Amino acid sequence: MLDRRDFVRRLLIGRGDLLVVSGLGASTFDVAAAGDHPLNFYLWGAMGGTAMIGLGLALARPDHRVAVLTGDGDMLMGIGSLATIGVKQPKNLAIVVLDNAHYGETGMQPSHTKSGVDLPGTALACRFRHARAVSRIEEAAAVRALLHEGEGPIFISARIKEEDVPRVLPLRDGYAIKQRFVDTLNTA
């Protein structure tokens, strides 16, 4: 099982102009802990919508790579978006689900994946080109390479430990998060 902070930090090392969308709660905190960046779009709400924000961004910017980092609860709530992404086949989109099989923000109630519901299998059935689970930190480098160079749509279920880690709080003002992202991307 992975240490979530260490895994996300390794994914985002030397990220260049990778565009990152992070799901509400712990995933946003993990991305912030790896280092604040103007090309991070941090969500603090809109549960279930993270993957679709990634799709809209990937379609708009085929010249960039887009990485969605989110939790199993958010992905399950928006599970239909896997089918929607499967239709569009964005080559530049990767989704990384930080899967601890629990709803961490609400008291660690078990999620569907705890009962064996198979998210990578769902993604494959939805025509993702690559979909697999990883659980060893040595695999982080390969996942990082997929984010930058793999042919999407890509789906990674990162099996992380069931642990509480300290919160690292980034910007919370939605206007500021959006404007910083847009200004940076469009002047790059």
Added chain:
Amino acid sequence: MHSPIETSWPDAIFAQLRRVGIRQVGYVPDAGHSRLIALCRADPDIADVVLTTEEEGVGLVAGAALGGQRAALLMQSSGVGNCINMFSLLRNCGFACVLLVTMRGEFGEFNQWQVPMGSITGDVLRLSGFLTYRVDNAEDVDEIVGAGCDMAFDGNLQVAFLLSQRLIGRKQWTR
């Protein structure tokens, strides 16, 4: 038989979407929007995104805007109810949104199961922060949709158009 003006309102909407530079259109298939959907699908400059549920489209609009593209959403009035929490993304971040809603559950609706949502669609949109414009006549479509699109994209506002059941025609139950 339809008169020319009745069959051209989707074309008028499409022309306005083109004028303001819409590059992505998210939709849940809908009979009232069938011509507009076909026009969007046939346009190589527009990415058409068929959604499994309407709230996916709210995320699509936000993602498109982050990437510098304008998007529009097409849905039936029932779909507005599916979006309520996701609309908070638009307000929290000031994402422009153009939402074209074909109305059910009003004016001659044959299926009463459409009425509970159709009768509150406009109120739900207003409570969710949308400027909401109702269109009853085909000859008003161009002007109202054009003005609303400009408000949305000039001001980063959320604008919804309710295309009334009188405009789109009562759904015929018998085939």
